[in-house]
Amino acid sequence: MKTEPYPLALRGLLLVSLGAIAVLGLGLVIGGALQPLPLADPGPVVRFGQPVTKLILNLSMATAVGSLVLSSFAANDSERSRLQPVASWAAAIWLFAAAANFVFTYLSASGSEVSYGSQFSEGLWLFATQIELGTLLGFNLGFAFLLSLSTIAFGGRRMTAVNAAIAIAGLYPLAESGHASSDAGHALAVNSLLMHLIGISVWVGGLIALYAVFRAGRERTEVLVSRYSTLALVAFIAVGASGLTSGFIRLYSPEDIFSPYGQLLIGKVVLLVLLGSFGARYRLGALSKISASPAGFWRLVAAELFIMGSAIGLGTALATTALPQNPNEFVPPTPAELLTGDPLPPELTPSAWVTVWDIDILWLSIALGAIALYLYGVMRLRARGDSWPIARTLSWVSGMLVLIYVTNGAPNAYQEFMFSTHMVGHMILSMMVPVLLVPGAPVTLLSRAQAARKDGSWGLREWVLWAVHTPYAWFISHPLFAGLNFALSLVMFYYTPLFRWSTEEHLGHQWMLVHFLITGYLFVQALIGVDPQPHRPGYPLKLILLIGTMAFHAFFGLSLMNEKSLLLADWFGSMGRTWGDDPLTDQAVGGAFAWGVGELPTIVITTIVVWQWSRSDDRERRRLDRASDRSGNKDLEDYNAMLENLSKTRDSR
Numbered sequence: 001m002k003t004e005p006y007p008l009a010l011r012g013l014l015l016v017s018l019g020a021i022a023v024l025g026l027g028l029v030i031g032g033a034l035q036p037l038p039l040a041d042p043g044p045v046v047r048f049g050q051p052v053t054k055l056i057l058n059l060s061m062a063t064a065v066g067s068l069v070l071s072s073f074a075a076n077d078s079e080r081s082r083l084q085p086v087a088s089w090a091a092a093i094w095l096f097a098a099a100a101n102f103v104f105t106y107l108s109a110s111g112s113e114v115s116y117g118s119q120f121s122e123g124l125w126l127f128a129t130q131i132e133l134g135t136l137l138g139f140n141l142g143f144a145f146l147l148s149l150s151t152i153a154f155g156g157r158r159m160t161a162v163n164a165a166i167a168i169a170g171l172y173p174l175a176e177s178g179h180a181s182s183d184a185g186h187a188l189a190v191n192s193l194l195m196h197l198i199g200i201s202v203w204v205g206g207l208i209a210l211y212a213v214f215r216a217g218r219e220r221t222e223v224l225v226s227r228y229s230t231l232a233l234v235a236f237i238a239v240g241a242s243g244l245t246s247g248f249i250r251l252y253s254p255e256d257i258f259s260p261y262g263q264l265l266i267g268k269v270v271l272l273v274l275l276g277s278f279g280a281r282y283r284l285g286a287l288s289k290i291s292a293s294p295a296g297f298w299r300l301v302a303a304e305l306f307i308m309g310s311a312i313g314l315g316t317a318l319a320t321t322a323l324p325q326n327p328n329e330f331v332p333p334t335p336a337e338l339l340t341g342d343p344l345p346p347e348l349t350p351s352a353w354v355t356v357w358d359i360d361i362l363w364l365s366i367a368l369g370a371i372a373l374y375l376y377g378v379m380r381l382r383a384r385g386d387s388w389p390i391a392r393t394l395s396w397v398s399g400m401l402v403l404i405y406v407t408n409g410a411p412n413a414y415q416e417f418m419f420s421t422h423m424v425g426h427m428i429l430s431m432m433v434p435v436l437l438v439p440g441a442p443v444t445l446l447s448r449a450q451a452a453r454k455d456g457s458w459g460l461r462e463w464v465l466w467a468v469h470t471p472y473a474w475f476i477s478h479p480l481f482a483g484l485n486f487a488l489s490l491v492m493f494y495y496t497p498l499f500r501w502s503t504e505e506h507l508g509h510q511w512m513l514v515h516f517l518i519t520g521y522l523f524v525q526a527l528i529g530v531d532p533q534p535h536r537p538g539y540p541l542k543l544i545l546l547i548g549t550m551a552f553h554a555f556f557g558l559s560l561m562n563e564k565s566l567l568l569a570d571w572f573g574s575m576g577r578t579w580g581d582d583p584l585t586d587q588a589v590g591g592a593f594a595w596g597v598g599e600l601p602t603i604v605i606t607t608i609v610v611w612q613w614s615r616s617d618d619r620e621r622r623r624l625d626r627a628s629d630r631s632g633n634k635d636l637e638d639y640n641a642m643l644e645n646l647s648k649t650r651d652s653r
Helices: 005-031 044-073 077-110 118-130 132-153 157-169 172-176 178-182 186-216 221-248 254-258 260-289 294-319 335-340 361-383 390-408 410-414 419-440 442-449 460-468 471-476 479-494 497-504 506-528 539-561 583-630 634-652
Strands: none
Touching: 044 077, 044 132, 044 157, 044 186, 044 221, 044 460, 077 118, 077 132, 077 157, 077 186, 118 132, 132 157, 132 172, 157 186, 172 186, 172 506, 186 221, 186 361, 186 506, 221 260, 221 361, 254 260, 260 294, 361 390, 361 442, 390 410, 390 419, 410 419, 419 442, 419 506, 419 583, 442 460, 471 479, 479 497, 479 506, 479 539, 497 506, 506 539, 506 583, 539 583
C-alpha cells in the first residue's frame, strides 16, 4: 500500500525544518539578531518572528520551485500527478509565510507594534507602495498568490512548466531586497543572490519532492534519482559559485572573516562542502544500490535533508546579521555613485578595453554552461561514431566567449557611465554574438545528441523542440517580422521610457540583454540559419532585408550623431567624469558605433547569404546535370525539337 505523497512531503519538510531551526537559533545568537535594538526596538516577538517566518518562506519557496522543476524535466504524467499536490501545498504555505514575513518586516523596519487602528494600516500601505523593500516583498506575495491559484487550477505538462516559471520569477523580488539592495556592486549582488535562490530551491525542493513521491512508489526510483542528481549537480555549482560571490563581496578586509557575519559565512561554506559530498555519494555508488538497499538510500536522503535544512537556517540567520562595516561608508559619494551605486571606473583608454572587467556571475555562468553543454553534446556524438563539423563548434564557443566579454568586460564596466560604450555593447550583443552563435546550430546538435525519451517525460530536448514549433515561434521567426523587430527595436528602445528603465533599474538592464540577444538571433537565424525553421525565404528576400537593415542602421546612427539634445541628460550628463569626451560628443560617438559596428556584421551576413546563394545554384545545376545524364540528355533533345518546330511554323507563314 502506497503512502500519499503530501504526508511524505511534510515528513521531508520536517527533516529540513529540524536542521533549519536547530542552526537558525544558533546563527541568530552568533549574529546578534535577537538582541534588542537601541532605537525603535519592535520587541522580542518581532525579533524572533521575522527570521522564523523568513525560514518558513524559504522552505516553502524551495519546495514549490523544486517540485515544479522536477515535474517539468523528469517526471512522466503519473509522477507529475503525484507531485502536483506537493507544489500546491507548498504554494499555499508560501502565500501565508510571505504575508506574515511582510508584516514582521514592516514592524521591524518601522519599530512599531501591531495595532488595530488606522495608523497601523496606513503605515503598512505606505510601506507596500512607497518603500522599495515593502514593494519587493509585496511582489513576492503577489507571485505566491498567483502560483497558489495556478497550481490548483492547472496540472497539465505545459502549465506545470508555466507554474515553474512563475515560482522562479517570485524569487527575484527577494534577490532585489536584503543586503543586496544597498550594496555597492548592486548588479553583481542581485544576480548572485538570484542564482543562489534558484539553485538552492531546485536542489532542496527537488529532493523533498523526490522523497515524497518515490517513497510512495519505487518502481522508477533509479531513473528519477539519476535525473534529479543531474539537476542537483547544476544547482550545486550555481549555489557554490553564487553563494561565495554573494558572501565574500561583503567582506571588506581579512579581519571581517572573524566578524559574526564572517563566522556564519564560513559555517555555510562548510555545510556546502558537506552537501557536495552527498552528491558525490549519489554519483559514485548510491544510485546503483537503490534497488538492493532502498532503506539505506533513503536514510542517506534523510540525512542530506537535515543538513540542507541546517544550511538554509544558517542562510536565514546570515540574512538578518549585520554586515561588516564598509570603510568607505562615511566617504561622501561621488555623482556617479549617487546615480549608479558604483564608483566611476578608470579612464577609458585603449588598454582599458582589455584590462577592465566587471564580472556578472549570472551571465558568466550562462555562457560557460552553454559552452559546456554544447561540448558535451559534441562528445556524445563522437562517442557513438557520428561526426560534427569543427567549424560549428568553434563558431558557438567563439560566440559565447564574445557574450562573456560583453556582459563581463569593459562594455559592462562602462555602459552605465558612457553612452558610447553602452552602444558598443548593444551592437555586439545584437549583431556580432548572433552571427557567431547561429552557425553553431544548437537545436540540430541537441536533437542529434540527446535521445528522445520514451517514458512520457520531457527533458531539455523535448522542451526545446516543442518551443521552436509553437505558433508563437512560427510568428516571431518569420523573416519579415524578425527584420522589422530587429530594426524598429532600436527606435522603440532608445526613444521611449524603456531606455531609462533599462539604465536605472537592474531588471530593466537584464531585460535589455535578453531582448536584444534574442532579437538579433532570430534575425540572423532567418537569414543564414542552419537549424530547422518553419520559414525558408528566398535569397532575393534575404538581400532585401539586409539592405533595409543596413539603411536603417545608417539612418539611426546618423540621427544620433546629429542629435542636439542628450538622451537621459540627467543620467549621462551628471556622472561627473573628468576624462573622455563630453556627454553630447560621447553620444555622437555612440551613434558612429551604431553605424559602423552595426554595419560590419551586416556585411558579413551579406557575404554569407551570397555564398549560400551561389552554392544553392551550383547544387541545382549539378542536380539538373545528373537528371540529364540519367535520361540520356532527353530534356536537351526535347528542347531542341521544340525550337525546331517553332522555326518550321514561322517559316510556313
